[in-house]
Amino acid sequence: MPEAVIATARYFLRAFIEPCRILVAVSGGSDSKGLLLALHSAIGDKDREGFSLVACTIDHGLRPGSADEAAAVAAFCAELGVPHLVCRWEGDKPRTGIQAAARHKRYELLADAAAALGADCIATGHTLDDQHETIVMRGARGEGEGAGSAGMASTMLYGRRIWVLRPFLGLRRDDIRAFLTARGVAWFDDPSNANPLFERVRVRSELAASKEAPAARWSAAQRAASSARAAALIESHVRVHETVAAEIAAEQAGNLGDADWRRALLSVAAVLGGRNHLPVHATIERISGFLQAGMPGRMTAGGVVYDRRPSGLYLYREARNLSALVIEPGETKTWDGRFNVTNGERSPLMVTAKGQDGQWDQRLIDAGLPSGVAKRASRAAPHIAPAAANVVGMSPIQAKVECRIGLYDAFLPGFDRIMADAVAMLFGRERYPAPPVHDVFDRNGEVAGGLPWQGDTRTLC
Numbered sequence: 001m002p003e004a005v006i007a008t009a010r011y012f013l014r015a016f017i018e019p020c021r022i023l024v025a026v027s028g029g030s031d032s033k034g035l036l037l038a039l040h041s042a043i044g045d046k047d048r049e050g051f052s053l054v055a056c057t058i059d060h061g062l063r064p065g066s067a068d069e070a071a072a073v074a075a076f077c078a079e080l081g082v083p084h085l086v087c088r089w090e091g092d093k094p095r096t097g098i099q100a101a102a103r104h105k106r107y108e109l110l111a112d113a114a115a116a117l118g119a120d121c122i123a124t125g126h127t128l129d130d131q132h133e134t135i136v137m138r139g140a141r142g143e144g145e146g147a148g149s150a151g152m153a154s155t156m157l158y159g160r161r162i163w164v165l166r167p168f169l170g171l172r173r174d175d176i177r178a179f180l181t182a183r184g185v186a187w188f189d190d191p192s193n194a195n196p197l198f199e200r201v202r203v204r205s206e207l208a209a210s211k212e213a214p215a216a217r218w219s220a221a222q223r224a225a226s227s228a229r230a231a232a233l234i235e236s237h238v239r240v241h242e243t244v245a246a247e248i249a250a251e252q253a254g255n256l257g258d259a260d261w262r263r264a265l266l267s268v269a270a271v272l273g274g275r276n277h278l279p280v281h282a283t284i285e286r287i288s289g290f291l292q293a294g295m296p297g298r299m300t301a302g303g304v305v306y307d308r309r310p311s312g313l314y315l316y317r318e319a320r321n322l323s324a325l326v327i328e329p330g331e332t333k334t335w336d337g338r339f340n341v342t343n344g345e346r347s348p349l350m351v352t353a354k355g356q357d358g359q360w361d362q363r364l365i366d367a368g369l370p371s372g373v374a375k376r377a378s379r380a381a382p383h384i385a386p387a388a389a390n391v392v393g394m395s396p397i398q399a400k401v402e403c404r405i406g407l408y409d410a411f412l413p414g415f416d417r418i419m420a421d422a423v424a425m426l427f428g429r430e431r432y433p434a435p436p437v438h439d440v441f442d443r444n445g446e447v448a449g450g451l452p453w454q455g456d457t458r459t460l461c
């Protein structure tokens with residue numbers, strides 16, 4: 001159904017709150033070339049005035065020929081009259097985890113390119129086939145609580161900076177290829193897509209052999225509803241003191257049978273522990289068992305102490321594995337996965353755990369925490385001082401300190417934004433920027449039996 005490709009592009013444009021400039025991330029593969037071509041045709045329609053396209057190709061420099069492929073995409077964009085940038089991944093590359101590192105770098109370079117070209121958002125060519133592979137891979141890893149439980153989101157905020165939109169998440173790759181073939185456009189097949197050393201490639205061939213499409217545990221709509229409820233539970237039941245300790249009322253603490261509450265609690269714990277992900281399934285079971293038993297005591301998981309007392313549940317960073325960090329003038333670095341610290345001084349600063357500094361204990365007691373909790377929690381609180389022992393006269397120290405929310409600051413799935421905002425508020429951060437598209441677009445990727453635009457007569461934009 002090649003016509004479905006253009007129809008999906010039109011639906012996507014209608015989903016925008018207001019017309020804007022879209023950067024299309026074009027690898028040179030069929031999906032992203034199809035996306036660029038379809039958007040270019042759809043924007044050509046008279047009623048889509050106000051939209052414009054730019055494009056970018058990332059040359060990861062990981063295999064011979066990548067620069068030539070990027071040049072071929074540049075030529076394709078020039079034919080369409082679409083401004084295009086090639087950005088190359090320069091510098092040292094890691095020996096392990098190259099796929100994940102390449103993904104992070106790709107989004108960073110795409111966001112930089114969007115800023116350089118004045119684009120308001122990024123569109124990628126992820127398809128329903130990619131979605132199925134992602135669901136299978138995340139399922140195999142037991143990612144049942146986190147973002148994995150709902151598959152890939154149609155919208156994703158990168159680095160708190162720019163929204164990445166996936167208009168083709170409901171389309172099959174075969175339809176996109178039929179569309180390109182009908183237009184006489186060729187594409188590259190990335191040789192790594194045939195390398196069985198990669199998990200995705202193995203999953204792809206398993207899926208091709210199977211007749212059943214994998215389903216996510218939750219749909220995006222269910223996930224968004226769960227997020228909203230988790231946000232409300234956070235607002236009602238969690239207080240965070242001085243960004244280093246959380247307090248939860250005793251009657252709510254053991255309510256781990258409620259999946260939304262469990263996710264809310266674990267998300268707050270992940271921020272306190274400086275983690276980017278929720279714990280694995282076995283750890284969640286262990287935490288649930290401890291809290292549901294309702295007995296006073298302490299357990300540690302994911303770098304966080306769960307301190308259960310008759311007065312309530314208290315969470316704080318375990319005082320272990322806390323390294324020192326030197327920050328040069330003007331530089332921003334992350335300490336312990338928990339705090340982004342910017343040095344506003346003219347000489348280096350060092351961040352360590354609190355050590356003997358008694359101020360934190362008092363601050364936490366003043367905030368209303370029991371003194372035992374205050375004492376323990378303050379041991380892992382940040383202490384910022386001149387890096388050189390002989391530097392004096394820096395009081396107060398000029399440093400900007402903000403909480404890092406590892407779960408969401410790099411990649412925030414659109415359906416989790418309400419919950420992410422609730423967590424951000426707890427830790428004194430600003431809300432995340434809103435997406436440029438209406439919510440209805442978030443349902444895009446999961447319309448299995450028909451395409452999202454079918455029967456939808458609403459005017460969105």
Ligand SMILES: Nc1ncnc2c1ncn2[C@@H]1O[C@H](COP(=O)(O)OP(=O)(O)OP(=O)(O)O)[C@@H](O)[C@H]1O
Pocket residue numbers: 024025026027028029030031032033056057058059060106123124125126130190193
């Ligand atoms: N090197 C790249 N430069 C620009 N965008 C890219 C690049 N690699 C991936 N993308 C974007 O991310 C999307 C999904 O990435 P994935 O790795 O599945 O793509 P691919 O298989 O390399 O290419 P395609 O999806 O276009 O066939 C692509 O459709 C494209 O929009």
